[in-house]
Each structure stands twice: as C-alpha cells, then as structure tokens.
Amino acid sequence: MIPSAARGKSLRGRLAPSPTGAQHLGNARTFLVCWLYTRCHGGELLLRIEDLDTPRTKSWANQQAIEDLKWLGIDWDATAALQSSRASDYHEVLEVLKQKQQVYPCTCSRAQVDACSSAPHESYLDGVIYSGHCADRSAQDSERLSAQGLRYAWRFRMPDGLMTWHDDFHGPQVLDAKKLLGDFIIARNYGPAAYQLAVTVDDHAQEITHVLRGDDLVYSTYRQLAIYKALDWQSPCWMHVPLVVGQDGKRLAKRHGDTRLAEFRTQGIQPEQIVGWIAKSLRLTQDDTPMSASDLLLIAKESPLWWQKIPKEPWVLDSPGAINPT
Ligand code: GLU
Ligand code: ZN
Numbered sequence: 596m597i598p599s600a601a602r603g604k605s606l607r608g609r610l611a612p613s614p615t616g617a618q619h620l621g622n623a624r625t626f627l628v629c630w631l632y633t634r635c636h637g638g639e640l641l642l643r644i645e646d647l648d649t650p651r652t653k654s655w656a657n658q659q660a661i662e663d664l665k666w667l668g669i670d671w672d673a674t675a676a677l678q679s680s681r682a683s684d685y686h687e688v689l690e691v692l693k694q695k696q697q698v699y700p701c702t703c704s705r706a707q708v709d710a711c712s713s714a715p716h717e718s719y720l721d722g723v724i725y726s727g728h729c730a731d732r733s734a735q736d737s738e739r740l741s742a743q744g745l746r747y748a749w750r751f752r753m754p755d756g757l758m759t760w761h762d763d764f765h766g767p768q769v770l771d772a773k774k775l776l777g778d779f780i781i782a783r784n785y786g787p788a789a790y791q792l793a794v795t796v797d798d799h800a801q802e803i804t805h806v807l808r809g810d811d812l813v814y815s816t817y818r819q820l821a822i823y824k825a826l827d828w829q830s831p832c833w834m835h836v837p838l839v840v841g842q843d844g845k846r847l848a849k850r851h852g853d854t855r856l857a858e859f860r861t862q863g864i865q866p867e868q869i870v871g872w873i874a875k876s877l878r879l880t881q882d883d884t885p886m887s888a889s890d891l892l893l894i895a896k897e898s899p900l901w902w903q904k905i906p907k908e909p910w911v912l913d914s915p916g917a918i919n920p921t
Pocket of ligand 1: 611612613645794807808809812
C-alpha cells in the first residue's frame with residue numbers, strides 16, 4: 596500500500612475543469628460532490644483551470660466554467676495559475692525524472708503504437724498498452740534524436756508488479772499497471788507537458804491533500820502514483836465518483852441530448868433544479884425538490900458519511916428533458 600500521508604492533515608481539495616468544451620451535468624455532479632465533501636470537512640478548495648490540452652482548449656470555455664460553478668452555487672477559496680503558464684515548472688520536474696532515468700524518449704508514431712501494442716481484446720482498460728518499443732533508450736539518447744531533428748515523446752516507465760492504493764469511495768485498488776496500462780507519455784519535445792505530469796506537479800505544488808474526481812480517471816491514478824513515487828513525493832488521498840452516463844451506458848455526449856449547463860441557463864432552468872436533481876442522484880434526498888447548493892450542504896452536514904451512500908454504479912440520465920424549465 597502506498598502510504599497516503601495526507602490523511603489527518605486539514606483537507607485541501609481542487610476543482611479542475613478542462614476548458615475543452617462546455618461543462619455538463621456530469622461535471623456538475625462531480626464538482627458538487629467535491630465541494631460538499633470539502634466543505635463538510637471544513638477544508639479549502641482551489642479552482643484550477645486545466646488548459647494544457649491546447650489544440651482542444653477553447654478560450655470561451657475558461658470563463659464559462661467559472662460562470663457554471665458560480666451559477667450552481669459552488670464557491671472556492673483560491674484560484675491556481677493556468678496550467679498553460681506553468682510550463683517551466685513542469686519542465687523542471689521532467690529534468691529530474693530524466694536524471695533518474697524514469698523516462699525515455701519514444702519516437703513511435705500514433706499509428707505505430709496502435710499497430711504494435713497488445714490487441715484490444717487483451718485488457719483494454721484505458722487506451723492502448725504501449726509495447727515498450729523504445730524502452731531500451733536512456734534519457735540521454737534524446738540528444739541524438741534532437742540533433743537529428745526528430746520529434747519524440749517522453750514516456751514514463753511504469754514500475755513492474757502489482758500497484759495498490761486506497762480509494763476513499765471505492766475501497767482498495769490493485770492492478771499490474773505495467774502490464775495492463777503500460778508506459779505512458781508525460782511530455783513531448785515539441786508542445787506542452789501532458790496531463791499526467793502537469794496534474795501531479797500541480798497537485799503537489801498546490802498542496803492538495805484530496806483529489807476528488809470522476810471515475811474516468813481511476814487508471815490515471817496509477818500513473819500519477821507512479822510519478823509521486825519516482826519523485827519521493829507524498830501522494831494525496833483519492834476519491835473517484837461514478838460518472839453520469841446516457842441510457843446506452845456511455846459517458847455523456849451530444850447524442851444524449853443537450854446537458855450543457857450553459858444551455859440550461861439559457862433556457863431559464865434554475866440552478867436549484869440541477870442541484871435538486873443531483874442531490875437525489877447522490878441519495879442525499881429522496882426526491883428532486885429544487886434546492887440551493889448551500890441548502891444541500893446543510894443536509895449533507897447532517898448526514899454523517901453521506902458520500903458512502905452515493906450509488907457505486909454510474910448514474911443513468913433518462914433524458915435531459917427530465918430537467919424542465921419551471
Ligand atoms: N481536468 C480534468 C478533467 O476535466 C480533471 C483532472 C483531475 O481531476 O485530475 O477531466
Ligand atoms: Zn516508442
């Protein structure tokens with residue numbers, strides 16, 4: 596078990612929207628759980644806009660995410676620097692990982708990775724599993740590659756063997772992460788740091804004690820834990836909450852109807868309706884009576900260990916029409 600020394604410290608959480616598009620009902624549910632959990636523990640909350648995914652980030656989405664959160668009645672105590680402004684910090688940590696030979700330069704193209712990775716039917720947990728084609732290289736080999744003008748990605752060496760950690764919602768987690776997830780990209784010699792590096796450096800630098808986010812990032816936790824360990828950093832506590840899905844069981848997308856918070860707002864739907872709907876889905880209330888986030892916080896404060904009653908399965912959205920303007 597990787598020790599989580601954050602246990603016992605006063606809680607510091609974060610809201611980390613990605614401005615790659617509009618925030619939807621699923622994001623709202625996760626943000627609300629994070630806010631309720633943090634506030635119920637008397638903790639602090641940081642807002643961090645994760646704008647690293649530059650080709651996909653949209654400038655309008657930064658401000659819209661902030662408006663969505665405020666509209667829902669979620670507040671925070673501090674705002675972190677944009678990830679796009681923190682390249683030098685990520686770079687510094689990458690240098691340390693290079694010195695430790697925890698990373699190697701990978702020149703495989705996307706198509707090559709797809710072609711020589713394990714067949715998808717063999718444990719296809721979270722993307723393709725990298726074959727290890729370039730793993731014999733050392734970090735210094737990058738100098739030769741750079742001199743040749745080649746593009747490469749920095750891949751992190753996943754440690755061998757079983758990795759275990761504790762999820763404060765789902766309980767104990769275990770996986771042969773090397774075999775089932777494989778080595779993963781943390782930066783490129785062209786372009787910005789990748790999510791796994793940026794989020795780890797930020798959570799550490801910003802002294803986050805509790806990472807509370809959606810279930811889609813459970814496998815990322817193995818990767819981030821491997822980075823914490825390589826750097827001898829203390830890892831935070833983790834809690835992943837189930838996603839909202841459509842009736843086909845897939846995560847919310849356009850085909851499930853319009854579930855964008857900004858769209859609800861335009862249609863004259865009140866935030867209390869969304870909060871009421873989410874409260875019921877979390878089993879905090881019996882019905883979806885509209886209520887403000889602060890009223891829901893009072894309910895949560897009076898329901899000890901309320902988060903343990905959140906359904907363990909994804910929450911299936913009947914149709915966005917279930918939320919009607921009043
Ligand atoms: N920005 C990420 C997302 O919106 C969340 C990252 C995290 O919570 O670690 O999916
Ligand atoms: Zn490679």
